[in-house]
Amino acid sequence: xxxxxxxxxxxxxxxxxxxxxxxxxxxxxxxxxxxxxxxxxxxxxxxxxxxxxxxxxxxxxxxxxxxxxxxxxxxxxxxxxxxxxxxxxxxxxxxxxxxxxxxxxxxxxxxxxxxxxxxxxxxxxxxxxxxxxxxxxxxxxxxxxxxxxxxxxxxxxxxxxxxxxxxxxxxxxxxxxxxxxxxxxxxxxxxxxxxxxxxxxxxxxxxxxxxxxxxxxxxxxxxxxxxxxxxxxxxxxxxxxxxxxxxxxxxxxxxxxxxxxxxxxxxxxxxxxxxxxxxxxxxxxxxxxxxxxxxxxxxxxxxxxxxxxxxxxxxxxxxxxxxxxxxxxxxxxxxxxxxxxxxxxxxxxxxxxxxxxxxxxxxxxxxxxxxxxxxxxxxxxxxxxxxxxxxxxxxxxxxxxxxxxxxxxxxxxxxxxxxxxxxxxxxxxxxxxxxxxxxxxxxxxxxxxxxxxxxxxxxxxxxxxxxxxxxxxxxxxxxxxxxxxxxxxxxxxxxxxxxxxxxxxxxxxxxxxxxxxxxxxxxxxxxxxxxxxxxxxxxxxxxxxxxxxxxxxxxxxxxxxxxxxxxxxxxxxxxxxxxxxxxxxxxxxxxxxxxxxxxxxxxxxxxxxxxxxxxxxxxxxxxxxxxxxxxxxxxxxxxxxxxxxxxxxxxxxxxxxxxxxxxxxxxxxxxxxxxxxxxxx
Numbered sequence: 294x295x296x297x298x299x300x301x302x303x304x305x306x307x308x309x310x311x312x313x314x315x316x317x318x319x320x321x322x323x324x325x326x327x328x329x330x331x332x333x334x335x336x337x338x339x340x341x342x343x344x345x346x347x348x349x350x351x352x353x354x355x356x357x358x359x360x361x362x363x364x365x366x367x368x369x370x371x372x373x374x375x376x377x378x379x380x381x382x383x384x385x386x387x388x389x390x391x392x393x394x395x396x397x398x399x400x401x402x403x404x405x406x407x408x409x410x411x412x413x414x415x416x417x418x419x420x421x422x423x424x425x426x427x428x429x430x431x432x433x434x435x436x437x438x439x440x441x442x443x444x445x446x447x448x449x450x451x452x453x454x455x456x457x458x459x460x461x462x463x464x465x466x467x468x469x470x471x472x473x474x475x476x477x478x479x480x481x482x483x484x485x486x487x488x489x490x491x492x493x494x495x496x497x498x499x500x501x502x503x504x505x506x507x508x509x510x511x512x513x514x515x516x517x518x519x520x521x522x523x524x525x526x527x528x529x530x531x532x533x534x535x536x537x538x539x540x541x542x543x544x545x546x547x548x549x550x551x552x553x554x555x556x557x558x559x560x561x562x563x564x565x566x567x568x569x570x571x572x573x574x575x576x577x578x579x580x581x582x583x584x585x586x587x588x589x590x591x592x593x594x595x596x597x598x599x600x601x602x603x604x605x606x607x608x609x610x611x612x613x614x615x616x617x618x619x620x621x622x623x624x625x626x627x628x629x630x631x632x633x634x635x636x637x638x639x640x641x642x643x644x645x646x647x648x649x650x651x652x653x654x655x656x657x658x659x660x661x662x663x664x665x666x667x668x669x670x671x672x673x674x675x676x677x678x679x680x681x682x683x684x685x686x687x688x689x690x691x692x693x694x695x696x697x698x699x700x701x702x703x704x705x706x707x708x709x710x711x712x713x714x715x716x717x718x719x720x721x722x723x724x725x726x727x728x729x730x731x732x733x734x735x736x737x738x739x740x741x742x743x744x745x746x747x748x749x750x751x752x753x754x755x756x757x758x759x760x761x762x763x764x765x766x767x768x769x770x771x772x773x774x775x776x777x778x779x780x781x782x783x784x785x786x787x788x789x790x791x792x793x794x795x796x797x798x799x800x801x802x803x804x805x806x807x808x809x810x811x812x813x814x815x816x817x818x819x820x821x822x823x824x825x826x827x828x829x830x831x832x833x834x835x836x837x838x839x840x841x842x843x844x845x846x847x848x849x850x851x852x853x854x855x856x857x858x859x860x861x862x863x864x865x866x867x868x869x870x871x872x873x874x875x876x877x878x879x880x881x882x883x884x885x886x887x888x889x890x891x892x893x894x895x896x897x898x899x900x901x902x903x904x905x906x907x908x909x910x911x912x913x914x915x916x917x918x919x920x921x922x923x924x925x926x927x928x929x930x931x932x933x934x935x936x937x938x939x940x941x942x943x944x945x946x947x948x949x950x951x952x953x954x955x956x957x958x959x960x961x962x963x964x965x966x967x968x969x970x971x972x973x974x
Contacts, residue, residue: 296586300368301325304386304395309378311486313572313586314405314477318368322384323360327395332357332387335366341380341401343368357387370403373477377402404478406488408570408588410437410470410552414970416661418473426589428565430974438660438970439500439566439592441554442468443667443691451683453692455555460503460526464688467663469551472502472590474570480543485575487582490529490550491536496566499556499594502530504539505549526551530568539570554594557693560750564594595658596755596969597667597693599713600962601727602902603781603788608634609903610959612643612677616946617957623941624901624908624958630939631903638680646676647947648956650774651707653681655961658691659969666961667691672745673707695747703742705732709772709956710744710765713758715779715788716967719859725967728858729758732765732773735849741766757969761857767846769877769889774955776847777854778898780907782934786864789934790854792847793898794867795840801869801926802827805915813915813922815894819944827915836873836893843872843890866930868898869923891951895944897927899953901960907931910953911940 296316302308302325312318322333334357337343346365349358358364370380380401386394412422412435428436442455446462454465474488482488492500506525529537529550542548558564569589573582609628613621621637628635638649646652654669670681672695686692697706704710714727729752734741743749743766752760765771776793805813811828830836854860871893876886892899895910902908914923921940928938947957 298585302384302397302399304384304397307398307400309400309402309483311402311404311483311572311574311585312368312370312380314370314373314403316369316586320366320368320384322364322366323362325384325397326360326386329388330360330386330394331389332391333360333364334358334385334387335382337382338380340372340374340403341368341370341382343382357391360386368399368401370401372403373405374401374403374479376479377481377483379479402479402483404482404572405476406570406572406586406588407475408568408590409473409475410590410592411661412437412590414438414661414968418471420475426567426591428591428593430970430972432971432973434970436970437470437472437590437592439470439552439554439594440468440658440660440663441557441594441667441691441693443658443693444468444665444689445686445692446688448687451686453686455501455553459528460551466526466551468665469503469553470592470660470662472550472552472568474539474548474550475546476541476543476548477545478541478543482541485582487573488539488541489536489571489573490539491569491571492530493567494535497530497532497535499554499562500530500566500568500592501528501553501555502568503527503551503553504529505551552592554592556594557597557751558594558754558756560754562754564596564754564756566592566594568592593970595660596757597656597658597669598726598755598965598969599654599656599711599729599758600964601713601715601788602779603715604962604965606631606633606903607961607963608636609901610636610638610649610961611957612638612647612649613640614643614645614647614946615640617647620941620943620946620954620957623939623943624954627901627903627906627908627939627941631906633903638677638684642677642680642684644676647950648675648707648709648952649677649959650709650956651772652677653685653959654708654711655959657964659964664964665689665691667693669708670694671706671708671711672697672702672748674702695745695751697745697747701745703745703771705742705744705765705771706748707770707772709770709774709952711752712773712777712779714858715786717786717858717860719857723973724759725972726758726965726969729760730763730773730777731760732771733762734766735764738766742771756974757972761853763850763853764846767843767890769875769891770951771889772956773850774899775892775896776850776898778900778902778955780902780931780934780936781905786860788864790858790860790865791898792851792865792867793870793872793896794847795844795871797867798869798871799831799837799840801922802831802915805917805922806831810915810917810922813917815915816913817916819913822944830871836871839874839890840871842874846890868930869926870894870896870898892948892953894923895948896953897923899955901954901958903960905935906937906939908939908941908954908958910948911942911944913944
């Protein structure tokens with residue numbers, strides 16, 4: 294891109310000037326002319342190119358040319374100088390009788406300057422990409438990408454690398470983006486000229502820049518010793534250093550920088566960062582230099598991305614407590630059968646908090662040169678509050694959280710209330726990374742619970758998985774995983790949405806009654822649990838009314854999900870699950886109570902999805918011919934999709950405490966193949 298610079302000459306002195314290759318000096322000849330000038334002529338050495346505007350009629354510029362009010366000289370040099378002042382250009386001014394009134398002489402030094410990044414997103418820092426100074430989404434887009442350096446390379450000093458004062462390990466550099474300053478020109482710049490790198494105050498909280506030394510610290514030897522502490526990467530830019538001179542090395546040179554992201558996009562940060570490199574020109578002793586050329590590189594900070602049930606699992610996390618041996622046994626068998634890793638958080642770390650799903654959400658960040666998992670820590674801060682930071686943060690495993698005022702945090706801030714759909718297309722718009730789903734209060738509610746604003750703002754700011762708000766405040770716990778989940782499918786959109794359905798539950802029980810199984814009992818075999826017959830459930834008019842209410846709440850969400858995810862009824866499977874209403878204290882005002890819903894028996898939709906294997910809460914439903922009718926119905930619905938059902942006993946240790954299998958587990962999954970920067974926005 295041509296850089297145009299207004300320049301003035303002095304007809305009484307020789308003027309030395311540095312000219313950046315592919316930039317142009319624009320000299321207003323009339324403004325620079327001696328009084329009484331009517332004509333001018335121009336000549337130059339071979340390395341200097343010029344043109345005159347308006348274009349003169351004379352065949353040779355050496356002939357005196359009429360001087361007009363808008364006469365301009367455009368000067369450029371197309372290649373770098375071998376030595377200082379090797380380009381010459383002179384301008385002669387003539388009077389009315391073509392007598393010489395004065396002469397301006399320019400000595401020019403040309404340099405190439407290019408601040409380069411991976412603007413075409415192929416993992417290579419190309420030279421002087423025309424689009425490096427802007428960002429465009431899409432497969433034909435452009436613009437460099439920056440990772441938030443939120444992992445921790447130093448295991449003995451547990452702290453995100455972005456909070457360290459320096460680059461302490463060579464291995465940390467892979468989390469940063471490379472930026473290269475390429476220069477070509479004489480051995481040194483003319484006296485007083487210098488190069489300065491700078492950022493705005495607004496960007497300074499979001500980025501740091503380190504310079505790689507020229508002492509060979511990235512030799513093969515030190516690459517093998519990547520854990521060796523290094524001090525060869527001086528800090529160039531930060532929130533305390535907005536501008537700093539960088540050396541001009543002379544000749545044909547490259548200087549490597551490492552750019553580090555410090556924060557994710559959020560309500561007050563759109564994710565875009567500009568880094569500038571300016572050539573400064575001296576004016577006079579005691580006066581500030583002025584910028585005569587600026588090159589800019591733009592980065593976008595990579596968003597945090599959630600992973601849906603349809604992606605391949607990597608490892609499963611559960612808690613060990615004094616009373617969940619039966620649950621752990623079932624989970625261990627399921628995970629082993631599925632071929633994945635099981636990681637158990639023991640009591641010394643979970644401090645009696647068994648709700649692994651609620652404390653954290655796994656995601657990842659991605660760039661053309663590197664990607665790694667990042668855990669989002671919820672603001673719920675119960676017994677598991679230290680687990681994500683103390684146990685997960687480490688090399689190539691990042692950490693991010695959002696801190697809320699304690700009085701603003703409710704049960705809806707637990708991450709059983711945070712899910713993401715598989716990829717969908719809605720009214721012609723593609724969401725190849727799916728859409729985030731959160732539960733909130735009903736739109737007309739005045740006192741309802743909501744997910745805290747700082748978390749919602751963070752999720753919206755990531756842009757690539759545009760959130761959808763669902764209504765979950767009707768539940769005691771208030772989590773969307775209590776009434777919905779996704780499972781993979783071999784047809785249609787590649788998945789099915791599973792919804793809890795009291796209507797499906799009553800339909801199943803009426804069928805059992807019709808077939809003579811009205812005396813079949815729920816909760817049979819459970820110690821200290823009052824058994825209920827099918828007939829008793831169907832005769833309970835109060836329970837039926839409560840489930841009509843629950844079904845209306847789920848149907849409201851069903852309509853939202855169909856609309857916002859582009860689903861048809863054929864993409865949805867209704868699971869036979871009943872609920873009951875109980876009096877629940879208001880989270881923020883213990884004097885207030887409200888009727889809210891809990892599952893009547895273990896909530897089968899609250900499952901763990903491990904490829905084609907499903908870990909489902911054992912419902913303890915009515916038995917027909919020795920087989921649980923609820924389990925049989927689930928198997929019938931799921932096995933048609935090629936999915937295998939394993940029923941896990943979580944009744945005493947989870948269901949009785951208002952949670953199920955999904956609430957008590959978490960899964961880290963493989964990232965999407967799709968690259969977020971290829972989204973058409």
